[in-house]
Amino acid sequence: MLVSFLPYSFLLSGVMVFGTLTALSSSCWLGAWVGLEVNLIGFIPILVYGSSVKESESGMLYFIVQSLGSGLFMLGSLISFDVAGGWDVSFYQISPWGLVLTMFGLLLKLGSFPFHSWFPQVMAGGSWFSCLLLVTWQKVGPLFLFNEVVWSWVNFSEKGGSFESFKLFFFLLFVGSLGSLVGGVGGINQTEVRPLLAYSSIGHIGWMVFSSLLGWEILVNYFVFYFFVSVCFFVVLWRFEGYSHSRMSSLSGEKGAFNQASVVFMLLSLGGMPPMLGFYPKLVAILSCSWKYSPIYLGLLVLGSLISLYYYLSLLFTVSLYSSVNFNGGGTSSMAVSSVKGELGLFDFVFVGPIFIVNSVGCVGLIFTSLFTMFL
Secondary structure, rough: OHHHHHHHHHHHHHHOOOOOOOHHOOOOOHHHHHHHHHHHHHHHHHHHOOOOOHHHHHHHHHHHHHHHHHHHHHHHHHHHHHHHHHOOOOOOOOOHHHHHHHHHHHHHOOOOOOOOOOOHHHHHHHHHHHHHHHHOOOHHHHHHHHHHHHHHHHHHHHHHOHHHHHHHHHHHHHHHHHHHHHHHHOOOOOOEEEHHHHHHHHHHHHHHHHHHOHHHHHHHHHHHHHHHHHHHHHHHHHHHHHOOOOOOHHHOOOOOHHHHHHHHHHHHHHHHOOOOOHHHHHHHHHHHOOOOOOHHHHHHHHHHHHHHHHHHHHHHHHHHHHHHHHHOOOOOOOOHOOOOOOOOOHHHHHHHHHHHHHHHHHHHHHHHHHHHHOOO
């Protein structure tokens, strides 16, 4: 199946990339909408490629949600066009209703709070490859268009925006902080890996919404680190689980201690455990905040991350427990040195090996360099 999927996926991935780049490079909202639709056309066949019932349901739900998001996005753009007299992305004469509808459409496409309920259901039925695209590349277009909308509104507010604009600003703080909290609480009782990672993505989207209020550089910094860690983790899971299993207990199968340790490192990094790589963008966002916003919102963001880290540690405990049972039961030991030697291949040394180095050494240097630069 994988061999037959490769040419198919390359073609559709090219369509997705073209659509996203079209949306981001467009100077008008109509061109951005066209780019998002081209991206959707390329992704839907990948999502339903396996032809299973779950994948078909996920594809249908994703199509409906994205269609609603596109409808809200276009409606908001049309209202703003009526006020501003043009489709320019960076216009300053902006309609409050058009702004709200455009933001809601993009938040719905992102799967952000309060429009997040569809995202775990789509993730639960997708393949590992489609799930990887869902939490990484499919966020690029809506996220950075959302950032453009936010800063168009900021420029409008600086030129004499109304009190409603300031209420909308605190609404976005509320969306970001509650998104992190919902992402943490929602993943606690999950018994499958894909929905758990979906709630983790919802939490990270909350951080990105918050980062978009701090500046373009902070948002790009957070997304790049999130993108890298997510790609590494999903590729490791794809290999680790043999492309099929989704239960947490299956992570403790006979795949070798080296692969299990790589899962441990990536889970801790995705949860933002210091000094792992995923901790760095959150630290930068907190330090860049300069405490100019209410500590309540920042506290909710941190609380959501701590809850997410809790269920990541619970998952690691599950992996360790099943591994120790296999070891003490006299069967094939998944932690034996011979198993490690048997599992170490070109993939492990080329891809998984640098994960250890980056997470354990590189992040420490980045953190201290950033702190030194900020305070001196």
